[in-house]
Amino acid sequence: MRVWLKANRILPLTMLMKKLKMKLAGYFRYYGITDNSRDIENFRYLVRRLTFKWLNRRSQKKSYTWIRFDRMFKNFEVPKAKINEGIATIKISRSIIEDTVKFKAKLPDSAGAYLICAKGVNVLPERMKQLEYKFVNELPVIYVGIAGRPTSRVKSLRNRDFKNHFNGTARTSTLRKSIGILFGFEKEFENPNNNLKYKFTNRHEDQLSKWMKDNLVMNFVAIDNPMEFELYIIKTYEPPLNLKDNKSERNKVFRKELSILRTTAYMNN
Structure with a gap:
């Protein structure tokens, strides 16, 4: 300046x-x-x-x-320093998930940013148990994201990001893709010549959805300009499952290995 x-x-x-x-x-x-x-x-x-x-x-x-x-x-009405709304917390438990109407009333149908934490390091895939973490409410942060990219047709924490991560498939969620890969789930490719477009078998997708609902917590904040917020929370929380825009030295080797696993056609479980 x-x-x-x-x-x-x-x-x-x-x-x-x-x-x-x-x-x-x-x-x-x-x-x-x-x-x-x-x-x-x-x-x-x-x-x-x-x-x-x-x-x-x-x-x-x-x-x-x-x-x-x-x-x-x-x-000239020069803006004063302003704090955005603090990050609120929704605990993703089975009872809330099953009561869809009740859950949706809590999660805003608007743009925003979110942190996803595990309920403990011990519930994570083996490859993640030895990593270094930042914590929110004593829970390890594993992934951050935003709802509201200019390229997204639906800009909603409720109807896009929560839905894709917790009830979607690996084809629509990079978080699901990373976790499923780390658990060694079986891939189903849309095109045998393209290693990037795949989901897991239906049985493994169902297994993954249940595991995520039982073991993860979603922290969110509704804000109008999440693009400007995303890089900040990646830099602040250094989540190991964020591969793009994550420049942290923390868990760097792991992220490189995960990137390779996600683009490998076949894995040794």
Whole structure:
């Protein structure tokens, strides 16, 4: 932000403040997470001081006193640091799953982001039991995702992501694909020449759905711009089953091995 303000200080004030507001709003949407309030407050404070500094260096004559500058900041309605709604928790238990209407009333039919945790490391496939984890409510985070990608026809935590992960097939859920592979479930390919498009046998898909409903917990937050949130939660929680955009050194070897397993036509169980 320091470099940007220095380079753009010559812009007309209205244009400069419009661009600055957009940058701040984007930053707060991305980083405005529960427990991060101090950092985003400090960021806004820094931006305010840097803006004052560079506006006063646009000419030989000082342009603003702090009183006049704060009045200008207020008039332009510069956004304040804002925390998004904290991550709420739904425990995926058999009783909630069986009572579909009751469950759907709790899970929003809207865009959002979610974390999926296991009820314990001991319930996970053998290859995952020795991994390092970040924890939410003392449960290991294994996967994160979002509902609301621009390319998705249905942008709903309830009717897309929950449905695909817990009642779908490996063809529509990368989470199911990873877990099923780690359990050694049998693949059924749509095309023998394409190792990427497959689901598991019906028996194994049913077995996988039951295991997930019994052993996983879905934590979610409904937000309007989940794309800006996704990279943050991947970086924060370093989930081992997220292969894309996961740059963490933690469990890096495991993720590479999993990627190979997911694209291998046949496995030795």
